[in-house]
Every structure is written in C-alpha cells, then in structure tokens.
Amino acid sequence: MTQTQICPPEAVEESPASASRRNFLRGLPVITAGAVGAPLPALAGQPGSRWGMLVDVRKCIGCQACTIACINENEVPEGSYRTIVSTYSVKQPEAAGQPAGTYVLPRLCNHCDNPPCIPVCPVGATFKREDGLVLVDGDRCVGCAYCVQACPYDARYINHDTGKADKCTFCGHRLEAGLLPACVETCVGGARIFGDLNDPKGELSRRIAAAGDSLKVLKPELGTKPRVFYIGLDPRFAGKVAGQGALWNPQLHGGRS
C-alpha cells in the first residue's frame, strides 16, 4: 500500500506539497476513511515546483532504513549507496557521565543549485531539471567518472551494472507518481522532510523558516548551494570529518566480469 492511496484529504490540504513519515503516522487514524475514498497524491507537484529536503539530524536514529529502502527502490548495486547514514562514535566530556555518544548523519545527493558535477561532464549528460533535480542522462553518459570526482559530497558512483554514473534522483520516478522518495517514506524517526521549496505554505518551507540560524548545509564554503538542508548539524561533521576511518572497504571494480 502506498501513500498515494492512503493519505487523508486533510493532510493534503494542509500541506499540499510537503510530507514526511510523521505526517503519514499522524494520518493513521483516518486511513480507513481515506482508503475508501478516491486516491489522492501525497505530493502534488505543481508547475514551478522546486524539490528539496530537510534532514532533522536530531530525529535520526541511525537505523539505515532509508539506506535499505533506497537500495530496494532503485536497484542500487552491491557496495554502492545513493544514501547512507554515516555513524560516528564521539568521545564525550567527563561531565557527560558516559564515555561516548553516537552521532548520525544521513548523506545523499544535495541536488545543489550550483552543482560542481554538471560543468565537468564532457558530454553534457548530467543536468539540473527545472524542478531542481540533478540527474544523469543514461543514454549519453560515457562513464568517465569526472562527475564522481567533482562531487564534494561523494554522492555519485559508477554503477557497475550499467557502466554509467549514478546517483540519488530524489526518486524522481516516484515524484511523478505523486509519491515521496523512498528514503523519506521509510524514515522511522521522521527525520527527512521532503517537499516543494517554492511552496511557502508547505511543511518543508515552514520548517525551514522556523529553523532560523540552526539551518545548515554541508560544506557551505564551496558555494554549491545544496538543496538538502540540515537541522542539528554539528559543525565537526559539516565537511570532511577529522577522525578515525571506517573499516568497510568494498571494491567491485574488475570483479564483475
């Protein structure tokens, strides 16, 4: 069952182009009523929509449900990720009463307004759509991986099944069907809020406006103008993290033929 079929009319009216898992949960009591009515889209993409995402790090529990949902939805090959929740163990000051805490940071393509991946592409295969999505034209991509190098967020990879550059599409195919991106729909803590940045009444815009100075983006100094925003972003994690690295090191080049 998808949100297209179950989203209550009230929720749609209140927030026509913004939604999160929490909205969905709030609407649960009226599912039955909604289910018998005509299907309504959870996301009403209007002409002039500009999609964006807000990640409320304080609500992320690091369960990686988004990671798995994305892999399932987009057939992401083994060892590659369009989104992942980077997880860190952080030493606490003595006064905290416990030796270490956990910090989690969901990462994905930032669908930048000034994307460094686009000008480097030698064949014009990567582009930014009017609705804000940064996409790859798979028919044109030569798999040179220049965009993979240019992305400061490590959001791109070479898909070894297709031999082309690949990345998060904000689940563009789901948006066209009026559905939320898979990672948003599955987020247990309601940490990912997705919607139309051009809709001032939408939940995304309201939450962004309410966040004030606590609204951050990753690597702001690069001027990439990300359209994925964060609340609760610890500055130590906004750029390259200074710490001890992870151990997991999948390498699939050359291993698939």
Next chain:
Amino acid sequence: MNPSIVETVNVAREVAWLPWAVQYFFLIGLSYGAFLLSLPGIVGRRRGWAGISRLALLGALVCGLAAPVALLADLHQPGRFYHFYQFFTPSSWMSWGSFFIPVYLGGLVLYAWLAFRPLLAQQATDGSLSPRLARLARTLAYGGLESRGALLAAAAVALVGAALVALYTGMEVMVVRARPLWDTPLLPVQFALTALAGGVGLTLLLKRFSGQPDAAQGSIPLFRALAATQALALLVGAVWLLLGLTGLSPRHAQALAEVAPSAAWRLTAVWAAGSTALTLWLALRRPGSGLLIGLLAMHSAWMMRWTIFIGGQEIPKTGAGFYQYQLPLGYDGLLGIVGTGGLWVALFIALTTLLPVARLNREAA
C-alpha cells in the same frame, strides 16, 4: 587524526579513475615531453641533437599512439567515445581535451612521417630488410623526399597540440575543487615538469640501447636537460610546501592538511623529493650511460601520477581517515598496467622493425 571521533558506519568509495588513467597521463606526458626533445635536432638542426631528436620522436610516437587506448579503457562506456564529438561541452576541460588529443596526435604522426620519410627510403634500399618489409618501407616513404616546409608546418601543429594537451591534462585535474590535493594551482606545472623529465628519461633509455658505443658522450645534452627538469621540480615542490606551510595559499594549505597526518603520505613525499634530488645529483655528477637516471626520471613521472590519482582518491571527501586501495590483478588493475606496457612494446617493435634505433641514432642521416 582526531581520536575523539571514530567512524563506525560508513562506506569507502572505490577509486573511479583507475590505473588506466595513470597510464594515460603517464604516456601522453612522456609523449609530449619527448616530442619537445625532437625539435632541436629535427626542426632546429642543432649540432649534436640529430640522433637524440630522432630517438625522442620515436618515443613520442610510440607513447602517443598507446596513450589514447589507455584513456578509452578508463571510460566505463568506451564504445560511446564518439559522444565526446557529438556533444561538445565547453565548460568541461575533458571535453576540450577530446579535441586537443587529435590535434596533437595528428600533428605528431604527420611530423614523424615527414621526418622519417628519407630514412625509410634509405632503409628500403640498403638491403637490411626482407623484400616484403622493404616494399612496405618504400611504400611508407612515398618517394622519400624531404619536405622541409611541410615538416615545419606539421611540427608547428604538433607543438600547439602538445601545449594544449599539457594545459588540459593539468587543468582537468586542477579544477576538481572537491579534492583539495588536486585543486592546487601548481599541479599543472608539476605535471608538465615531470612529463618533460619522463620524456628525457625515455630518450636516454632509447639512446642507451641504440647500440652506439658513444651513447654517454652523445647524451650530454640530455643529462643537462634532465638536471634542469629535476632542479625545477624540486623548486616547484619547495614552493608548494612553503605555500602550504605558511598558509599563503589556502588551497595549498588545505591540500597539505589533508595528507600531512598520514605516515604513508609523508614517506611518499620524502621518496619523491629524495629520488628527484638523487636524479639531479646523478645527472650532474655521475650520469653514467644514462640508463639509471633515465629509469629514475620515468619512475618519478609515473609515481607522481599514481600518487596524485590513486592516492588522491584514497582521501575521503566527507568520511574520516583514509581509504585503502588494493591494486586488483585484473583488467582494472595490474593487467591494465601490464597490458599498456605490452601495447607500447608491440608498437615499438613494429616501428623499429622498419626503422631500427641504430639508424635513427646516427648523427648524419
């Protein structure tokens, strides 16, 4: 390293520019470096350079013909290479490069043919080739005439192409702001200097194996050229380090900050500086036959590219620590490197079967 933060869940991103890319940048660098050495003897008719320049041109040709194969292999969709010409994208240095390469190689092949035509005609008639090969040499010589005007024009095209290739190969890497180690204004200069040194090194090796007893004596201009490139490389390296240490250039400082904490990177830096200094000293004081310094110069050119490309991709853009690259044995790794070497050898054998290095090395043709 900040021990108070430990990354517990993340994924290491694999290298996306493979050893093929290293091979391409190495070979094309050697090619334009050696091409420049061909000019004093062939275009400038400078005394003592005729043999050197013809051997350098042979090296430039072999490397130039092998390089694009490595470049194509680095694409994950090599069959779509024509997209580069179908969808020109002026904002991309790589797109420009796809046009600069044919300019350089077209000019180089024409220049080499015009330079070697008279030699091919001589080779066809002096009885050292089998009748079939002699016929081939005669056909390729196409009369064996010396066309000075055409030669100069072809050399000019190749020179412009070489400059453009040197420019784009440096800029293509330098503009990647996401990788601070690459995003340093001195990188194109370092690529060009090591390419020149590699070109000299390759020519020294060809000279050494040309079968001439006076190889060392005839190589003196090369020893000097190599010493100059090494001195300049050390100077630029020192400037790079100073800009980083003093913070005068924030981009260099950031690049230095990324690698300085790593013992492996410090060792690499000492190795690079040490081998360059050793090559400089040997070239000035103990050049010997040129074999050792030639190998050292080529090793430095290759190591520099390996370190920049593969080492650079071992530095996470967002994650903590460093990724560990292990060279795969298959076509994306060792086999690719060996295969490129094999292609080089095959091209070398094919060309020197018609034009032996001993003939190229003769001072008077």
